[in-house]
Amino acid sequence: MNRGPRSLVTGGAGFLGSHLCDRLIQEGHEVICIDNLITGDMDHVAHLLGHEGFRFIKYDVTEYLYVEGPLNYILHFASPASPVDYQRLPIQTLKVGSLGTHKALGLAKAKGARLLLASTSEVYGDPQVHPQPESYWGHVNPVGPRGVYDEAKRFAEAMTMAYHRYHGVDTRIARIFNTFGPRMRPHDGRVVSNFLMQALAGRPLTVYGDGRQTRSFCFVSDMVEGLFRLLMSSEVEPVNLGNPVERSIRDLVAAVEAILGRRLDVTYNPLPQDDPRVRQPDITRARERLGWEAKVDLEAGLRETIPYFQEKGVGA
Numbered sequence: 001m002n003r004g005p006r007s008l009v010t011g012g013a014g015f016l017g018s019h020l021c022d023r024l025i026q027e028g029h030e031v032i033c034i035d036n037l038i039t040g041d042m043d044h045v046a047h048l049l050g051h052e053g054f055r056f057i058k059y060d061v062t063e064y065l066y067v068e069g070p071l072n073y074i075l076h077f078a079s080p081a082s083p084v085d086y087q088r089l090p091i092q093t094l095k096v097g098s099l100g101t102h103k104a105l106g107l108a109k110a111k112g113a114r115l116l117l118a119s120t121s122e123v124y125g126d127p128q129v130h131p132q133p134e135s136y137w138g139h140v141n142p143v144g145p146r147g148v149y150d151e152a153k154r155f156a157e158a159m160t161m162a163y164h165r166y167h168g169v170d171t172r173i174a175r176i177f178n179t180f181g182p183r184m185r186p187h188d189g190r191v192v193s194n195f196l197m198q199a200l201a202g203r204p205l206t207v208y209g210d211g212r213q214t215r216s217f218c219f220v221s222d223m224v225e226g227l228f229r230l231l232m233s234s235e236v237e238p239v240n241l242g243n244p245v246e247r248s249i250r251d252l253v254a255a256v257e258a259i260l261g262r263r264l265d266v267t268y269n270p271l272p273q274d275d276p277r278v279r280q281p282d283i284t285r286a287r288e289r290l291g292w293e294a295k296v297d298l299e300a301g302l303r304e305t306i307p308y309f310q311e312k313g314v315g316a
């Protein structure tokens with residue numbers, strides 16, 4: 001059987017991982033999806049299970065990793081990614097970012113495969129440079145509650161560059177900023193899923209702090225396009241991927257109200273420790289080197305996401 005490239009997606013049953021599996025299958029790749037399902041969900045890849053080019057393996061990528069046959073691409077997307085999840089699973093988060101990245105890079109070296117690391121805007125911590133270019137080294141509290149994710153991803157970037165420099169592994173690093181869309185877990189704990197689930201269930205929206213902190217929200221279809229372009233590019237330096245339109249959390253409440261066409265109650269909860277005050281990607285590099293920028297605005301993305309949460313069960 002003469003198929004296209006053979007790709008492995010770790011965390012392939014997760015939010016971004018499963019959308020990437022879809023995209024790779026569409027591009028004619030044979031896809032091996034690995035996930036230990038601690039935050040992934042088989043429902044996200046159920047539609048691919050009968051596809052001849054798709055295989056699912058339930059496995060923990062922090063264990064010795066071996067796959068039969070050739071591999072062209074490894075997309076390392078395994079990790080809890082919501083602050084609620086990574087603080088609930090701190091050791092697993094540290095292990096998958098460190099040991100898991102080491103195993104994925106070892107496999108890439110053995111197979112001569114290109115590896116794309118899913119890194120994060122969290123490498124910038126609570127940033128003192130705004131917006132954040134890739135050249136900014138960040139402002140991270142290593143011993144704070146978010147340190148388990150931030151430092152794991154920073155280590156993962158360092159390990160990726162070490163394999164590139166010392167073993168010649170062909171690597172790509174995506175610094176992914178806040179992304180939302182269908183297949184976010186309803187109880188994932190992130191702001192978009194919380195607000196939509198709360199609004200649909202008629203519960204007050206939980207704003208943390210005064211709601212003046214900002215994020216820049218990227219719709220998942222834009223992110224997948226950016227990730228695919230980066231995978232196919234020759235760009236070894238980290239690349240920020242995100243929608244640069246910065247919104248406060250209060251703006252997000254207003255956007256959800258406008259779309260649902262009604263006022264929503266809000267309760268104010270304490271701001272979590274080390275919660276970044278601002279976040280906005282400088283996407284000059286992605287624009288220049290990948291010819292990419294986000295196209296879907298927050299409101300359009302929310303409209304596409306609401307039916308998914310409605311289907312998942314309001315009040316669940």
Ligand code: UDP
Binds near residue numbers: 082178207249
């Ligand atoms: N947030 C909020 N209410 C919620 C969940 C989150 O106000 O129910 C805030 C959170 O404090 C942060 C922002 O929304 O300032 C984005 O949080 P999220 O967990 O989505 O991701 P982060 O960007 O912090 O990783």
